[in-house]
Amino acid sequence: MGFNKVVKNANEACQGIEDGMTLMVGGFGLCGIPENCIAELVNKKVKELTCISNNAGVDDFGLGLLLQGKQVKKMISSYVGENAEFERQMLSGELEVELIPQGTLATRCMAAGYGMPAIYTPAGVGTEVAEGKETRVFNGKTYLMEYAFDADFAIVKAWKGDTLGNLIFRSTARNFNPMMAMAGKITIAEVEELVPAGSLDPDQIHTPGIYVHRIFQGAKFEKRIEQRTTRKRDGSC
Amino acid sequence: MLDKNGIAKRIAKEVKDGMYVNLGIGIPTLVANYVPEGIEVILQSENGLLGMGPFPWEGEEDADLINAGKQTVTTLPGSSIFDSAMSFGMIRAQKVDLTILGAMEVSENGDIANWKVPGKMVKGMGGAMDLVASAKNIIVAMQHCDKAGNSKLLPHCTLPLTGIHCIQKVVTDLGVFDIKDGAFHLVERAADVSIEEIQAKTAGKLVIPEAVGIVQ
Numbered sequence: 001m002g003f004n005k006v007v008k009n010a011n012e013a014c015q016g017i018e019d020g021m022t023l024m025v026g027g028f029g030l031c032g033i034p035e036n037c038i039a040e041l042v043n044k045k046v047k048e049l050t051c052i053s054n055n056a057g058v059d060d061f062g063l064g065l066l067l068q069g070k071q072v073k074k075m076i077s078s079y080v081g082e083n084a085e086f087e088r089q090m091l092s093g094e095l096e097v098e099l100i101p102q103g104t105l106a107t108r109c110m111a112a113g114y115g116m117p118a119i120y121t122p123a124g125v126g127t128e129v130a131e132g133k134e135t136r137v138f139n140g141k142t143y144l145m146e147y148a149f150d151a152d153f154a155i156v157k158a159w160k161g162d163t164l165g166n167l168i169f170r171s172t173a174r175n176f177n178p179m180m181a182m183a184g185k186i187t188i189a190e191v192e193e194l195v196p197a198g199s200l201d202p203d204q205i206h207t208p209g210i211y212v213h214r215i216f217q218g219a220k221f222e223k224r225i226e227q228r229t230t231r232k233r234d235g236s237c
Numbered sequence: 238m239l240d241k242n243g244i245a246k247r248i249a250k251e252v253k254d255g256m257y258v259n260l261g262i263g264i265p266t267l268v269a270n271y272v273p274e275g276i277e278v279i280l281q282s283e284n285g286l287l288g289m290g291p292f293p294w295e296g297e298e299d300a301d302l303i304n305a306g307k308q309t310v311t312t313l314p315g316s317s318i319f320d321s322a323m324s325f326g327m328i329r330a331q332k333v334d335l336t337i338l339g340a341m342e343v344s345e346n347g348d349i350a351n352w353k354v355p356g357k358m359v360k361g362m363g364g365a366m367d368l369v370a371s372a373k374n375i376i377v378a379m380q381h382c383d384k385a386g387n388s389k390l391l392p393h394c395t396l397p398l399t400g401i402h403c404i405q406k407v408v409t410d411l412g413v414f415d416i417k418d419g420a421f422h423l424v425e426r427a428a429d430v431s432i433e434e435i436q437a438k439t440a441g442k443l444v445i446p447e448a449v450g451i452v453q
Contacts, residue, residue, distance in 0.1 A: 029303065031300065031303050054321070078362060079360055079361035080360055081361070101364065101365075102325065102363050102367060103328065106321035106322040107325065107326075110322040122329070124370065125370060126398055127397065127399060127400065129366060169320075171301040171312075172302055172318060175284050176321045179320060179321065206320075227306065227309065228298055229292045229298075229309050230309065233294060233295065
């Protein structure tokens with residue numbers, strides 16, 4: 001009866017993810033990544049995955065863990081530095097990589113969540129990104145047509161979520177998570193704090209629960225920092 | 238010749254009161270240090286932050302609060318946070334007034350190459366293609382020549398392009414150049430650099446006006 005979105009853990013949340021599927025994975029760098037589900041995908045040993053994610057993690061964290069296990073067939077990303085194993089697999093041809101502009105990546109997710117088949121963007125016009133793509137001129141400026149993504153699962157990370165799947169993100173850990181949450185055929189949300197429906201202010205919800213199919217509170221969040229930059233108390237940088 | 242800070246300092250003069258500004262990685266990041274007193278700007282970081290503040294104090298780093306270079310940063314009073322689609326939406330809609338970024342090559346017709354070198358590991362374009370395709374006011378900060386001494390101000394880019402017909406101004410270690418009508422127009426030169434040296438090191442078409450200022 002009613003809405004049964006709450007699952008026990010990452011294992012239950014990732015049921016149905018199979019070899020060869022296309023997954024959207026939220027996060028920017030290591031910020032706002034669904035680390036519990038990534039760990040579960042490593043355990044599950046699913047292979048031949050296509051991952052749509054802005055970055056590819058680092059060697060021992062984030063999507064880098066899936067690369068270590070050679071579980072990824074193709075990455076669709078905007079920037080993939082900081083990862084030696086990624087580089088090795090890419091250069092050896094084991095891993096297929098499609099690099100696309102960051103705004104195009106975000107907007108192709110958004111289009112899927114908004115029920116639009118394609119969008120027009122000027123990003124990449126006149127570059128190799130435009131090769132083979134349909135173009136159209138609006139008001140004298142050329143745009144590329146880019147298709148909405150089609151992903152079997154979207155896996156996102158939020159700060160708070162309720163039992164109806166409503167999500168609130170925190171700070172720049174929001175990044176790609178809201179639009180990926182909207183774009184999956186099945187969307188899994190792992191949250192730092194899962195609260196009863198009614199506990200969150202409806203005005204503060206970033207992602208309405210209608211987009212979220214499975215939700216759970218992550219067992220543990222390491223929240224690793226990729227570039228720790230600070231000011232010293234003595235005033236120097 | 239201008240060092241990296243000298244280039245950043247000169248570009249900071251192009252930053253006007255009330256601008257929303259996106260700064261790329263490298264020299265552009267340094268520009269924030271030289272924005273003159275009395276000028277208020279708001280920095281946009283394309284991972285989803287307007288009103289980017291300085292690095293946090295030691296011990297106050299927040300893993301959830303980073304900039305587009307994945308460095309820990311802070312917010313400021315009046316900051317706002319948004320998702321990646323909105324972030325590139327405001328860039329595409331030209332709400333961001335000024336974009337400052339680095340480059341490997343710039344051509345005399347305003348093309349830019351800054352993301353890929355054939356034969357080398359390609360890391361990706363990140364947000365650079367979106368920024369150059371949409372921004373109405375782009376300044377490139379870079380060295381005038383590469384490490385082998387080859388000019389980076391060219392008739393045509395030789396590296397894979399990031400965007401076409403989009404760069405209006407280049408500031409290098411040798412001087413300041415406006416790009417218009419298919420040529421680099423020398424605006425200012427570094428104090429210890431001769432016009433002859435600039436001519437010799439600029440492969441693209443160079444226009445030298447009668448009066449050339451000195452970078453202050």
